[in-house]
Structures are given as C-alpha cells and as structure tokens.
Amino acid sequence: MSKKLFVELVSPERELWAGEGDMVIAKTVDGEIGIQPGHIPVLALLAPGAVVRVLGGRENGEVRAAVHGGFISVSEHNRVSILAEIAELAEDIDVARAKDALTRVEAEGISAEDVEAQERAARARSRLEAAGEAARA
Amino acid sequence: MGAQLRVYRRRIRSTKSMAKITRAMELIAATRITKAQRAAEAAGPYAREITRAVSALASRVSDHPLLTEAANPTRAAILVVTSDKGLAGAYSTNAIKEAESLTQLLREQGKEVLTYMVGRKGVAFYRFRERPLELSWEGITERPTYADAKEVGATLMERFTQDSAEGGVDEIHIVSTEFVSMLTQRAAAHRALPMELEEVDAAELVDDKGRALPLYEFEPSAEEALDRLLPQYVTNRIYFALLESAASQWASRRAAMKAATDNAEELVKNLTRQANQARQAEITNEISEIVGGADALAAASAGSE
Structure with missing residues (x-):
C-alpha cells in the first residue's frame, strides 16, 4: 500500500x-x-x-x-x-528584497537585546535559504 | 415654457443623475462583496486548523491563565467593528447599538468597560457624544489585512496579560457584523477571551469524517504551545471578524444603494407625470386664451357692423 x-x-x-x-x-x-x-x-x-x-x-x-x-x-x-x-x-520569494533586508539589519548591528532585529534577520535568512540562495552569516 | 414645468424638468434631471450615481455605487458594492467573501473563504482553512489545534491544547491544559475566568472580573474590553464610510444603511448603527447593549450588560455586572473602535463612523459617533475611546483604528475596514488584525490583536493581548490592578482587562469581547446572506447581516457580540470552551468543542473536536481529535504529542510542551498559539488564535478571530464585517458592510451598502436607486426611479416617474400634467395645463390654458381672444375679436367686429 x-x-x-x-x-x-x-x-x-x-x-x-x-x-x-x-x-x-x-x-x-x-x-x-x-x-x-x-x-x-x-x-x-x-x-x-x-x-x-x-x-x-x-x-x-x-x-x-x-x-x-x-x-x-x-x-x-x-x-x-x-x-x-x-x-x-x-518561488514567490523576492530574493533581492530579502537580501537587501538582511544587509540593512546587519548594517545596523544586531544586539542581543534587540529581539525585533533578530527576528527580522531570521526572517530574511529563512527566505534566502528557502529560495536556495546562500545566506551569509 | 412655464415656470412650473421648468422646475419639474430640473428636478427630473437631477434625480436621474443621482440615480446614476447610486446605481454605480450599487454595482461597485456588488463586486466588492464577492471579493470580500472570497477573502473570508481563503481565510477559512487557517481558522479551522488553528481552532482545532487550540481546542486540542485547551482540552489538555486546564489551568492556563488565558483560559480561566478571573475570580471577580473588574474590567472588560470591547472591540467594535464599524465602517469607515457611510451610505451603508444601518450597518454601523446596528453594530454600535449592539455594543451599547453589551456595555450596559457588563456595567450591570460591575465591570468597567473599555471600548476599542475600528472604523471612522464608530469613532465619529463616540467622539460626538464625548464618550471615551481607549484606542481606534481607521481605514482598515474595507480591505482588512492580517497585519491590521495583528496590530489590533497585539494591543488587546497586551492589555489582557496585564494585571487587572495595573489597568489590564479580564475579558475581551468582539462586536462585529455576521454575514448571514446577501440580504441579512446581523450585528453580534462574542467573547474572545477567556475562551468559551463549549463554543468550540462540538463541531471542532471532530475531524471531517466525524472522528475525535487525535491525542497529540506536544513539542515543546502543551503549556508553551498554548502560550504561543492563543495570541495567534485571538488575532485570527479578530481577522475573521474584520473579514466578515467587510463582507457585511458591502452587502449592506449594496442593499442601501439599491433602495436609493429604486426610490430615485420612482421619483422620476412621479415627477414626469406631474411635468406632463403641467405641460398639458399650459397647453389648455393657451388654447383657451386663443379661443377667448378669437371670440372677443368676433364679438367686437359683429358689434361694429
């Protein structure tokens, strides 16, 4: 079966x-x-x-x-x-936008206390990962 | 042309152009209903799944603070969904009326009531009467998005999780308009939190083939899962209320505009009759003047001979 x-x-x-x-x-x-x-x-x-x-x-x-x-x-x-x-x-993910978002968040610097920035970074990373692009650490 | 006839003609013209406008609004509303209904349908699977998951969790966890009623509730929050624009018949009025009676009921039970308002019409109603509004949102009722619902939900949840001594609320009620059919919409109040368990268990605890919910294993634990799912559940309830209210709003607007168009057409018919009568009276008048004049001339010439 x-x-x-x-x-x-x-x-x-x-x-x-x-x-x-x-x-x-x-x-x-x-x-x-x-x-x-x-x-x-x-x-x-x-x-x-x-x-x-x-x-x-x-x-x-x-x-x-x-x-x-x-x-x-x-x-x-x-x-x-x-x-x-x-x-x-x-296939719906806008790779350029996710990359852009990740660069921006990282440029601002992610502090341990800033939960929102961490979440934003995680979102962008998972988008890139799903789209098959290597997310830079 | 007589003055009276001219007045009638002018009124007919203006009524006709008014009817054209209301007719257009009716057609627009009709297409928006379908769109709003489609949005509500698309939201269905998520609502169903999250309700099932929360029900499964709630049957396992009994003493979660978000589920148990406070021993003596002192404060309640009401979220009222009205419209941003008028010309929708009694839509906003009905929602406000429902909210009023709920407020009264809660006050009688000795609770302080905080009102949260969605929609410009409701805000204007409260502001004009100088009633306090805790917070209001405008411009989201016609095409509500999940982000809007999330914002509302986050605000309410924050208030709910606060201690009642520090101004937190013990209950959250949602007053929205249910879409019964294209012709009937009903304003109704529901309690969102603490959850009313009997509200969900009958239909939601069995799957589509009538079997009971499976005994889930939870990761990480039922309590933690509930902590995270309940706010999402509440947000979803708000989202659903917003979607349904949007559909109701358009349906109610369509009905109002249809009535307006029908009335305008009726008015045009009456006015046309009156105008015809006035025209006829004028003609009769002219004829009798001519005949009278001719008679007078004939009499004068007969007398001179």
Missing part, C-alpha cells in the same frame, strides 16, 4: 499549497523534525525563521517555503498542516 502524506501549507490569508508528499522536514523550537507517513499525532511550534520542505511534493523534487511564527500539526491518517502567520513559497 503506497502511503503518502497529505500536506497543507496555510497562511491566515490563504492556502499556499496543498498536495501529497513523501516526507516533511521542518525546524521546530526543539530541533529538526522529519515526518513520514504513519507518524504519531504531533503538534509542534516552528522555530522563528524556519524553512519547511515537503519532499516529493512535486513531480521533480520538493516544495520549499519560508515560514515565520507558525506551527506544524500532524494528525492521524497522514494529514500534515503547517500554519504560519507569514509564509512564502520559495
């Missing part, structure tokens, strides 16, 4: 992507999580500025998305929902 995951990528404003996949890889606040068919029900918070990958989501390769401030919920019967307040598919 061929088992597939049914994956939904949802942002508050619309459903970004829904379809079948072989495996979902995401980064939660506790660490990386990989979900294959038959996974037990889990509800996990995603790390800020995470990249979610759905392997086998498309004919060739994977679906990648940058998600910020979201969670992943795996229910029985191989349904996976990824909910995020801000989510973008890799």
Whole structure:
C-alpha cells in the first residue's frame, strides 16, 4: 500500500499549497523534525525563521517555503498542516528584497537585546535559504 | 415654457443623475462583496486548523491563565467593528447599538468597560457624544489585512496579560457584523477571551469524517504551545471578524444603494407625470386664451357692423 502524506501549507490569508508528499522536514523550537507517513499525532511550534520542505511534493523534487511564527500539526491518517502567520513559497520569494533586508539589519548591528532585529534577520535568512540562495552569516 | 414645468424638468434631471450615481455605487458594492467573501473563504482553512489545534491544547491544559475566568472580573474590553464610510444603511448603527447593549450588560455586572473602535463612523459617533475611546483604528475596514488584525490583536493581548490592578482587562469581547446572506447581516457580540470552551468543542473536536481529535504529542510542551498559539488564535478571530464585517458592510451598502436607486426611479416617474400634467395645463390654458381672444375679436367686429 503506497502511503503518502497529505500536506497543507496555510497562511491566515490563504492556502499556499496543498498536495501529497513523501516526507516533511521542518525546524521546530526543539530541533529538526522529519515526518513520514504513519507518524504519531504531533503538534509542534516552528522555530522563528524556519524553512519547511515537503519532499516529493512535486513531480521533480520538493516544495520549499519560508515560514515565520507558525506551527506544524500532524494528525492521524497522514494529514500534515503547517500554519504560519507569514509564509512564502520559495518561488514567490523576492530574493533581492530579502537580501537587501538582511544587509540593512546587519548594517545596523544586531544586539542581543534587540529581539525585533533578530527576528527580522531570521526572517530574511529563512527566505534566502528557502529560495536556495546562500545566506551569509 | 412655464415656470412650473421648468422646475419639474430640473428636478427630473437631477434625480436621474443621482440615480446614476447610486446605481454605480450599487454595482461597485456588488463586486466588492464577492471579493470580500472570497477573502473570508481563503481565510477559512487557517481558522479551522488553528481552532482545532487550540481546542486540542485547551482540552489538555486546564489551568492556563488565558483560559480561566478571573475570580471577580473588574474590567472588560470591547472591540467594535464599524465602517469607515457611510451610505451603508444601518450597518454601523446596528453594530454600535449592539455594543451599547453589551456595555450596559457588563456595567450591570460591575465591570468597567473599555471600548476599542475600528472604523471612522464608530469613532465619529463616540467622539460626538464625548464618550471615551481607549484606542481606534481607521481605514482598515474595507480591505482588512492580517497585519491590521495583528496590530489590533497585539494591543488587546497586551492589555489582557496585564494585571487587572495595573489597568489590564479580564475579558475581551468582539462586536462585529455576521454575514448571514446577501440580504441579512446581523450585528453580534462574542467573547474572545477567556475562551468559551463549549463554543468550540462540538463541531471542532471532530475531524471531517466525524472522528475525535487525535491525542497529540506536544513539542515543546502543551503549556508553551498554548502560550504561543492563543495570541495567534485571538488575532485570527479578530481577522475573521474584520473579514466578515467587510463582507457585511458591502452587502449592506449594496442593499442601501439599491433602495436609493429604486426610490430615485420612482421619483422620476412621479415627477414626469406631474411635468406632463403641467405641460398639458399650459397647453389648455393657451388654447383657451386663443379661443377667448378669437371670440372677443368676433364679438367686437359683429358689434361694429
């Protein structure tokens, strides 16, 4: 019996992507999580500025998305929902803008106390990572 | 042309151009409803999932501060969603009226009420009566975005998490307009926090095939997950209320403009009749003048012979 995951990528404003996949890889606040068919029900918070990958989501390769401030919920019967307040598919990401944002944040200098700047940097980095551009440290 | 006829013609012209304007507004509103409805539909999956997740969490965590009611609540916040522009029939009035009755009810229960207002019309209503508004947002009601909802939600959550001794609130209510159908919109009040559990458990705790919610494992822990999800849930509720209110607003505007167009057309019909009558009276008058003149001439020439 061929088992597939049914994956939904949802942002508050619309459903970004829904379809079948072989495996979902995401980064939660506790660490990386990989979900294959038959996974037990889990509800996990995603790390800020995470990249979610759905392997086998498309004919060739994977679906990648940058998600910020979201969670992943795996229910029985191989349904996976990824909910995020801000989510973008890799092909929708404006690489130039993300790069620009990252340079700007880094130019201002990220202090340990400035949570907002850190979040901004994390967002920009995850966008670049999802788009397949190497994020400079 | 007689003076009276000229007046009628002028009124017909102006009524007709007015009808053209209201007709255009009606058509615009009709297209906006579909757009607003589509936005509300697109927001559906997220709302459903987050409600399910929060319900699953809430059934596991019982004594979370965001879920339990304060022993003796002293202060409540009301978020009222009205419109930015007028010409929408009783839309804003109904929402304000609903808010008034809720305010009264809460006051009777001995709670202090803080009002948060969305929409220029509601703000104007309160300002004119010199009632205090805690905070207001304008210009977001026609096409609400999630960022708008987030701003509102963050403000309310901050107030909610404050201690009530320091001016925090114990309850958050949302007054918005529900979109029942194209013809019916209903202003209604809901309590957003503390969560009313019975509100969600019946329909949301089972999935689409009628099975109960699975026993989730939580990462990192149910409490921490709830800490982060509840603000998102509240924001989502606000977002949904804004979207639904936007759809209601356009529907109500469409109905109002349709009534205005119909009335204008009726008025034109009546005025046309009156104008015709005036014209006819004028003609009759002229004829009788000519006939009278001819008679007088005939009588004068008959007398001279």
